[in-house]
Amino acid sequence: MKQREFLKKEKEDIRILMKFAGIYCRENHSGEKVPFAFKLFDIKKIERKEIALCSECTRLLTYGLTMRLKCPHDPKPMCKKCETQCYHSAYKAKIREVMKFSGMYLIKHGRVDMLYHYFK
Numbered sequence: 228m229k230q231r232e233f234l235k236k237e238k239e240d241i242r243i244l245m246k247f248a249g250i251y252c253r254e255n256h257s258g259e260k261v262p263f264a265f266k267l268f269d270i271k272k273i274e275r276k277e278i279a280l281c282s283e284c285t286r287l288l289t290y291g292l293t294m295r296l297k298c299p300h301d302p303k304p305m306c307k308k309c310e311t312q313c314y315h316s317a318y319k320a321k322i323r324e325v326m327k328f329s330g331m332y333l334i335k336h337g338r339v340d341m342l343y344h345y346f347k
């Protein structure tokens with residue numbers, strides 16, 4: 228994978244993934260956290276706000292971003308309706324948990340606008 232321009236939809240998805248992972252980790256995990264950095268792409272161009280994650284969430288987010296950027300479909304279908312099913316099952320369950328938790332968190336805090344892009 229080499230550096231390239233991001234598509235608008237990719238940017239949205241990357242922002243959501245980062246945002247949701249950040250909320251999930253902050254609300255569920257204590258212990259040592261480090262600012263998230265993604266080696267393959269310059270995500271600072273997309274999401275300037277830094278998030279700090281524990282090692283487990285760092286691994287999960289790295290995986291999620293990698294798979295998102297490798298998605299062979301254009302336009303990308305909803306992951307659950309996709310025939311490729313690229314996520315390894317352990318990660319798939321975990322990502323689903325993160326999305327559900329952070330989605331509920333945003334609803335409770337009146338940030339439904341954040342969800343619009345993800346669930347449309």
Ligand SMILES: [Zn+2]
Pocket residue numbers: 251252253256280281282283284285
């Ligand atoms: Zn965490």
